Amino acid sequence: MVFVTRKAHFSAAHRLFNPTFSHQQNEAIFDKCNNPSGHGHNYVIEVTVKGIPDPETGYVIDLKRLAKLMEREILDKVDHKHLNVDVDFLQGVIPTAENLAIVFWGILEPKIDSGTLHSIKVFESDNNFVEYFGQPVAVPRFSTQLQEAEA
Ligand code: NI
Helix, strand or coil: CCEEEEEEEEEEEEECHHHHHHHHHHHHHHHHHHCCEEEEEEEEEEEEEEEECCCCCCCCCHHHHHHHHHHHHHHHHHHHECCCCCCHHHHHCCCCCHHHHHHHHHHHHHCCCEEEEEEEECCCCCCEEEEEECCCCCCCCCCCCCCCCCC
């Protein structure tokens, strides 16, 4: 089995908060990431596909095709956007790196027709990243308001 990885970058804003929590709870749990007008990250994603190289091409998956797929399905939709507001497939999702990885998996996995999706890594900073291997996890969706209800 050979593992091939395509890495890509995007920049986006988000606000971490749960609309069912009070303002105080959101502040206590999400801290700086709860800034009401959001804040930005330079994200890096790494998508790894595993398989046996095709005997005629030597490829597990043509990385040009994987790159195009990631661009079309993910990067074009999230780059320079506010993740809580602008991205259809993230409506109501708390946009942590964990949840981004799970949602990205759901989008990419059915479209990979050569090899098998093995993992998705989402780096929110140099020091913080998550890795997801596709174990079934439901991502809760909340109201799409960007602010919690007034107490
Ligand atoms: Ni953040």
